Amino acid sequence: AQTVTQSQPEMSVQEAETVTLSCTYDTSESDYYLFWYKQPPSRQMILVIRQEAYKQQNATENRFSVNFQKAAKSFSLKISDSQLGDAAMYFCAYSGETSGSRLTFGEGTQLTVNP
């Protein structure tokens, strides 16, 4: 079975600074996808970024980028120029060839952005 681990329950960052959230996963599948979702106080889960395992290039979306280390099974999220609106719970998630669209989530990291 696949597992996703987020070892940082809480993180904080100063506004305009950069922060990196960690995620590791375990799988024996060769074809899989990794996601970062953001859950603000509204509680809606919002997709931040998506990475396909067969792509070596790290995904980027504006101020959000990932560091995908396939051999180490690591998938960290870097948020640059942090804004107050980035404050949220961030979840790392996995889906693979045997799970279809089913997502396996990590425990989440609560990010606080300090003005």
Next chain:
Amino acid sequence: ETGVTQTPRHLVMGMTNKKSLKCEQHLGHNAMYWYKQSAKKPLELMFVYNFKEQTENNSVPSRFSPECPNSSHLFLHLHTLQPEDSALYLCASSQPTGPGNTIYFGEGSWLTVV
């Protein structure tokens, strides 16, 4: 405005009540999901529907009864719940289930069982 709408947003019910949660997606998707989010626990997948057919039931107690009348609507019927069922219930949708399809979530329905 969200492509996945859930009602009610908040629900308080007694253990002997019967209530339902409703979800509607406006994204043209064919797969719909129910997830449960409890405090300090990862999101748990409950049910998956693909083209109105239930394709996954993740060992959910029978006091939770899903219904998917069409690809745009999903219900979760609740009866004789327990206090430990209090949680945020998230509905989601995607293109037909397959690896890598992005799942879009609603804002959730907060359920409190008293």
